[in-house]
Amino acid sequence: MSNFPKLGILGGGQLGKMLCQAASEWHLPIYVLDRDENFPAAPYATVFQHGDFRDYEDVMAFAHGLDVLTIEIEHIDTRALHELEKTGVKVYPQPAVIDLIKDKGLQKQFYADHGIATTDFQLFGSKEEIIRAVNAGAVQLPFVQKTRTGGYDGQGVSVIRTRQDLEQRLLEGPSLIEDLADIEKELAVIVARSATGEVKVFTTVEMEFHPTANLVEFLICPAALDGDTDGRASKLAVDVAQKMEIVGLLAVELFLTRDGELLVNEVAPRPHNSGHPTIEACATSQYEQHLRAILGLPLGDPQLLRPAAMINLLGEEGSRGPTRYQGWMDVLAIPEVHPHLYGKAETRPFRKMGHLTALGDTVAMARQRAAQAKSLLRIVAAE
Amino acid sequence: MSNFPKLGILGGGQLGKMLCQAASEWHLPIYVLDRDENFPAAPYATVFQHGDFRDYEDVMAFAHGLDVLTIEIEHIDTRALHELEKTGVKVYPQPAVIDLIKDKGLQKQFYADHGIATTDFQLFGSKEEIIRAVNAGAVQLPFVQKTRTGGYDGQGVSVIRTRQDLEQRLLEGPSLIEDLADIEKELAVIVARSATGEVKVFTTVEMEFHPTANLVEFLICPAALDGDTDGRASKLAVDVAQKMEIVGLLAVELFLTRDGELLVNEVAPRPHNSGHPTIEACATSQYEQHLRAILGLPLGDPQLLRPAAMINLLGEEGSRGPTRYQGWMDVLAIPEVHPHLYGKAETRPFRKMGHLTALGDTVAMARQRAAQAKSLLRIVAAE
Numbered sequence: 075m076s077n078f079p080k081l082g083i084l085g086g087g088q089l090g091k092m093l094c095q096a097a098s099e100w101h102l103p104i105y106v107l108d109r110d111e112n113f114p115a116a117p118y119a120t121v122f123q124h125g126d127f128r129d130y131e132d133v134m135a136f137a138h139g140l141d142v143l144t145i146e147i148e149h150i151d152t153r154a155l156h157e158l159e160k161t162g163v164k165v166y167p168q169p170a171v172i173d174l175i176k177d178k179g180l181q182k183q184f185y186a187d188h189g190i191a192t193t194d195f196q197l198f199g200s201k202e203e204i205i206r207a208v209n210a211g212a213v214q215l216p217f218v219q220k221t222r223t224g225g226y227d228g229q230g231v232s233v234i235r236t237r238q239d240l241e242q243r244l245l246e247g248p249s250l251i252e253d254l255a256d257i258e259k260e261l262a263v264i265v266a267r268s269a270t271g272e273v274k275v276f277t278t279v280e281m282e283f284h285p286t287a288n289l290v291e292f293l294i295c296p297a298a299l300d301g302d303t304d305g306r307a308s309k310l311a312v313d314v315a316q317k318m319e320i321v322g323l324l325a326v327e328l329f330l331t332r333d334g335e336l337l338v339n340e341v342a343p344r345p346h347n348s349g350h351p352t353i354e355a356c357a358t359s360q361y362e363q364h365l366r367a368i369l370g371l372p373l374g375d376p377q378l379l380r381p382a383a384m385i386n387l388l389g390e391e392g393s394r395g396p397t398r399y400q401g402w403m404d405v406l407a408i409p410e411v412h413p414h415l416y417g418k419a420e421t422r423p424f425r426k427m428g429h430l431t432a433l434g435d436t437v438a439m440a441r442q443r444a445a446q447a448k449s450l451l452r453i454v455a456a457e
Numbered sequence: 458m459s460n461f462p463k464l465g466i467l468g469g470g471q472l473g474k475m476l477c478q479a480a481s482e483w484h485l486p487i488y489v490l491d492r493d494e495n496f497p498a499a500p501y502a503t504v505f506q507h508g509d510f511r512d513y514e515d516v517m518a519f520a521h522g523l524d525v526l527t528i529e530i531e532h533i534d535t536r537a538l539h540e541l542e543k544t545g546v547k548v549y550p551q552p553a554v555i556d557l558i559k560d561k562g563l564q565k566q567f568y569a570d571h572g573i574a575t576t577d578f579q580l581f582g583s584k585e586e587i588i589r590a591v592n593a594g595a596v597q598l599p600f601v602q603k604t605r606t607g608g609y610d611g612q613g614v615s616v617i618r619t620r621q622d623l624e625q626r627l628l629e630g631p632s633l634i635e636d637l638a639d640i641e642k643e644l645a646v647i648v649a650r651s652a653t654g655e656v657k658v659f660t661t662v663e664m665e666f667h668p669t670a671n672l673v674e675f676l677i678c679p680a681a682l683d684g685d686t687d688g689r690a691s692k693l694a695v696d697v698a699q700k701m702e703i704v705g706l707l708a709v710e711l712f713l714t715r716d717g718e719l720l721v722n723e724v725a726p727r728p729h730n731s732g733h734p735t736i737e738a739c740a741t742s743q744y745e746q747h748l749r750a751i752l753g754l755p756l757g758d759p760q761l762l763r764p765a766a767m768i769n770l771l772g773e774e775g776s777r778g779p780t781r782y783q784g785w786m787d788v789l790a791i792p793e794v795h796p797h798l799y800g801k802a803e804t805r806p807f808r809k810m811g812h813l814t815a816l817g818d819t820v821a822m823a824r825q826r827a828a829q830a831k832s833l834l835r836i837v838a839a840e
Contacts, residue, residue, distance in 0.1 A: 095481055098474075098501055101800030118481055120500050357793045357816070366789065375792035379816075380762060406749065409758035410740045417484030433740070433762075 079141035084127035089146035090115035096361035166368035262348035263311035355382035387428035389421035395455025462524035467510035472529035473498035479744035549751035645731035646694035738765035770811035772804035778838025
């Protein structure tokens with residue numbers, strides 16, 4: 075498109091797909107690199123390049139001729155990105171920021187070094203080290219263990235409450251442990267920061283987790299918070315983004331403790347599950363905002379125009395095979411319900427197959443519509 | 458996508474593109490037939506089939522294996538569509554309805570036969586016949602002449618006010634002439650009717666035309682009407698859709714005369730320029746609504762959630778060549794402004810290169826934002 079830059083995305087999952095959809099409004103050409111032409115972004119990318127975004131050579135070859143490179147997942151090998159950045163390709167978020175965030179140990183250390191409130195933590199090289207520390211009385215139960223790298227969608231997190239958990243549930247490899255926060259609510263705030271330093275922040279959302287799958291089950295927007303807490307949440311999230319000097323989106327997950335403290339749990343340097351409702355509910359979606367930030371365009375108005383509730387559409391427990399949607403017609407009969415399907419050909423238990431945003435005059439109405447949709451739609455394997 | 462039907466669209470222009478974008482939310486596979494891989498819909502179609510939707514053989518070959526076929530333009534040869542309908546392919550809108558609408562003579566006759574208010578008209582076989590009728594005193598100046606077929610985007614319409622116009626401006630071929638209505642406002646109402654007979658109607662919009670290009674320049678939603686007139690406009694539009702028994706969208710253009718009468722000007726059996734603001738402003742966009750209607754799904758909630766103003770982004774007068782956007786950054790700095798670019802590689806004077814919808818707390822605010830954007834953005838040929 076004449077005077078637009080060429081933009082590449084590492085990763086062709088649902089976040090990549092939704093970036094492509096946002097880009098389609100401006101007919102912006104998008105190049106996507108991933109391993110499988112059946113991945114969600116493939117039909118909506120201008121060019122879908124087959125390759126592995128974890129592979130140095132594949133990334134270097136992919137980036138040839140592109141002006142701007144971004145990611146939809148932070149669990150990548152950033153060596154090629156550092157190399158490309160040196161040659162003048164704009165890589166946003168910056169490889170150094172990705173390195174910082176994808177290692178939860180470095181991420182926590184960053185908060186400690188920059189005066190950003192987070193749960194107390196300690197780093198360990200192996201699970202044996204943790205056991206020794208507990209046995210020596212240096213660590214008290216209960217605690218949360220998180221692997222330093224590779225955690226995603228509830229993977230890489232283990233809650234250790236008892237001696238039995240300590241024997242059976244500790245995860246292998248370098249990890250951190252942190253205090254089990256006394257959580258009243260889990261919140262998320264998405265901040266956009268552009269190459270010019272302009273910053274805009276989306277409305278705080280509140281997350282409820284599925285009791286067993288450790289995935290967000292229900293997300294409401296705006297979060298039910300008093301004005302002071304809400305203001306502090308936004309301010310804290312902006313503070314993290316500015317201190318990291320990220321270019322692009324930063325999704326900041328927060329704990330609100332029972333005594334009113336706000337703690338940074340973790341961050342993601344990209345569009346985020348908790349930002350899906352921005353597509354229908356906000357003046358600018360998180361996807362368009364990310365494009366604006368990394369392309370050096372003015373950031374869009376993030377204001378929430380309508381209360382929203384979002385559910386992830388997960389593959390049914392115990393069902394695995396070719397995807398089939400049940401109850402689709404009934405879901406579409408509910409007003410202001412927007413299902414998004416990612417086109418994954420195979421369903422698996424708790425796999426993210428899509429999401430659904432419901433709007434309403436009030437949060438309660440939006441939530442009731444989302445809950446109704448949830449009760450009607452099943453994603454199962456075809457028989 | 459597992460249990461979804463295979464849908465084909467005849468035509469790969471901007472309306473086809475926006476149908477593809479709507480379908481992308483559900484990851485619905487879309488097959489598009491058109492002559493040029495550089496057309497707007499091509500990057501967003503699941504399969505873009507090169508061919509001519511006016512060619513019988515091309516349409517028959519394209520439709521092989523598809524379950525549902527629709528159009529984004531009514532100026533097509535419907536012979537193949539009639540043939541396909543007989544073999545059980547669902548063709549929506551129905552070929553008989555397309556035949557009726559694409560001939561403005563038949564369309565007007567339909568209104569006359571079904572008691573639908575429209576301007577008085579007469580049919581003529583050639584421009585010479587019209588001249589003879591004027592000379593014989595059977596037709597009075599002024600009048601509007603419209604060619605029976607092929608009119609589009611202001612083409613095929615001529616206003617004849619004087620003897621000189623009669624000599625110089627009459628169009629060739631079969632045409633109709635109608636009274637020059639004493640127009641206070643031009644309105645449009647989009648109705649959706651599904652295969653089950655369910656009907657939903659979008660909010661009435663008001664159109665302002667460019668003084669020379671005979672294209673809609675400014676569209677505001679909702680139209681400034683008293684409740685009675687608004688209700689009559691909706692009712693009239695629904696009446697036309699029901700009497701035509703169309704399946705899909707019907708865009709009904711209306712004249713509101715200075716004495717408060719509502720007259721049907723013409724209709725289009727597809728998504729319509731006047732429905733672009735539904736993308737951001739309504740609970741369901743016209744594009745999604747069309748998909749729902751032709752796929753036999755429940756129709757979506759059409760309610761207007763926010764006042765909107767829309768402008769067409771036209772190629773600058775006197776400029777022709779490779780497209781270049783000027784003022785893009787400034788436009789993106791205006792809140793709640795949503796530009797849509799169609800990706801047309803070549804600009805021409807008054808060519809529809811995109812559109813832009815602005816939202817606001819009030820129509821006045823939305824309109825002011827759209828006007829500001831209009832003053833900033835230029836689409837010119839690269840030098």
